[in-house]
Amino acid sequence: MSEDELRIQAEEQLSQQLSGEPLRSAVQVVPANDPEALSVHLRTQQHELQVHQIELEMQNQELKRTNSALAVAQREFQDLFDNAPVGYLVLDAGGFIQRANHTASRQLGMPARALQSRRFSAFISASDARSFALFLRRTLEQGTGIPLEVSLSGVDSAVAAVQLEGQALLDQGGVPTHCRVTLTDITAQRLAQAEVLRLNVSLEARVEERTARLSALNEEMEALMYAVSHDLLTPVRQARDFGQRMTSPNENTTPETQSHYQEKLVQAMAQMESMLQGLLEYCGSGQQRLRFQQIDLNRVVAQVCKAAESQVTGQATGRQVRFHVDPLPTVYGDSLALQLIFSTLVGNALKFTRNEETAKVRVSCREEAEEFVLCVEDNGVGFNMRQKGRLFGMFQRLHSSRDFEGIGVELALTKRFVQRHGGRVWATGKPNEGATFWFSLPRVPQPVYLER
Template identity: 35%
Template sequence: MQSDPPQPPTTAPEDPAASLEAQLSVLEAQVLHLQAVASQARGLFQDSPGAALLLTDQGRIQDVNVRGAALLGSARTALLGRSLSKVLPAASQVALTSLLGHVFEERGQRRGEIQLLTSSGDRLELVIDLVLHQGGDQGYLCHVTLTDVTAFKLAHQAIWDAQQAQDAQRHHQAAQLRQLQAEFESVILASGRALEDTLTRARSVLADATASPDAWTHLDDSLRQAQGLLDSLKRYMQLRFMRTRLRSVNLNQVLRDVLKDVADQWVGRDVRITTAPLPTVSGDSQALQLILHEYVHNALKFTRTRPQATLRVVLQEDAFEYRIGVEDNGIGFNMRQKEKAFELFGRLHADDHYEGTGLGLAVVRRLCERFGGRAWGEGKVDQGATFWFAWPKTPQVK
């Protein structure tokens, strides 16, 4: 007789209540975990070191952290539900709308630059980063991070401006060097031609054994002109290679030295010179002596035909500069030619009556401009002239 096969052990039926309780415990634990994660995430959002916001696709603020509220200059509760565009200038409003559109349509992320208007009226430069964020019951939101780059922009602009200024200065200096080179070549060529003409006339007189007394007189005049040209060239070269430095210069002493230098020009003449008390200025004594020497020398030269020559050194002053003029009662000049007097080799009168090279006043103007000053002349035909130079109270050597 066969035995029955072994039967599997029987188990007690599962208790539905116990099973449900276990599932509820698991769900409760999961909920608590999710709440903890959400609380942690919210804490990270609120305490983030960067300014952060959650925006709807319309740009309304659903949430903002501490730094974001501080950047926007309002309390968090006052910002909720407001449009971020309200604190942006027009161009940035357009940029924000475009960025939000791309993020929500493409489910991606974007970066751009906008400006923010602060409550004090300042404009902050911001980098804005946008990324799509699952907002739970609210659907999708845009997580926005704002980074203030105003200081960086200002520093970058300052560096750019400094570079532009340096480039402009280099171009200006290069142009000045080209101008000086062209001027130097012009002076040398013109001087060479004048000296060659003088030497040619001198050789012709010396070669002519029967030369008349008038020819010897012309030779003497030519040699004096040559000497005058050499003196002018000497002053011009002094200007070109002068090493200037600023120090206190008593113009009264400078004028006394100049009058001693030109004393031979009034020997046998009736010359009366008056002068206002002159100031002590910041400048270069050699440069100032060259300027006053040229003015006084010209005044004595162009009053030569007067029975009595009168020279007045006058002074005007304002908050920024001294204006010093040398006035004479000489032959004067037409004001329509006032600029010609200060051009290289510019002459207002025929050289057969008044010697000179036309370099002197050009040197004066360049010296004045080198210290930030000016030089000009005023006059009337046959009624005298006044030649001025303005000297800054705070000169800047160029």
């Protein structure tokens, strides 16, 4: 309000109080011997004093209103500063905290008063200390600093990382003496980035695993196609050849020769039927749904060994069988599949120990960090390690069918069921010194569904 406006309002207010015309001030020379003029002069001075008094009261009221508005604005500014969504710090040139808002105190896990005169670098990790010192120096020199992400250390707070942004504060001479630093909580962002990184690594691992699995399936398919085109073709050719000989008009055959051809034809057809049946079982093993649950291998192996011992006893060969079974763990798997695996390996051990007076079969387990490694060991004819790659192939045999029966399907099925459990299979051996078949089962369930 201007002085003229203030004067007018004071005159009006005084006029209302006196209910009369106010006396106007004027510069007059009052004769000393004129009492009436002196009286008028005194009343004029009184009027001026009253007007000035009203003006002072009005100015005082205006000042109170202004002070009240300033107090409200100050409280609003302080509340905005203290409860801002980001932390605010005022640091001196040495990095000591001069002022902190409530958000910063919560981020640093310490009351605002306790933060004063403490080095901010004491709250960040040692690996970020040098970067922060450079950030503070550049902020003071250039007026602003490049945003910096730092990890908080030793802070009693849920905030683990913040992004710093700085602005220099100048004194009256324009010299930067302090800087204001904002602290933006980026903990959730860091966690999200870590989760994305973890998912990417997991995805890459799964892609590699899937690629390896597809590669293994392709190799398996190639081996299977070879087995079908090569091993299965042999009995087909035999059947064709003997059939042609039996029906050829140029063939001079005796009844004994015809009987021999007929016998060979039946054998070839039987072999082909067995191989086709094995092929169907092998292909079906990849589609069969397994029911995974907790399985006590001690019970499974006990049943397998009991059945195998009864079979050997029933054959009346006179040989003895000694089973030695170490304590076995409880695993996660399919009961029927695990029974088939052990039945195949134990049966395989008994078959290739038939020339021994006392067959020795041992079942044991080695526990490792991520898997159980089980083995079935025998004292049979063994095998040459140079042929180990053929052991688990379809229709692959390391010994003559005249000495040991079978078409080479059982171990291939065993390998597939072990793979369905997320494990692996291998074997070691020496000729005439026995063989040991190994397979692993993961501690954490990793069932695999093999598509064909």
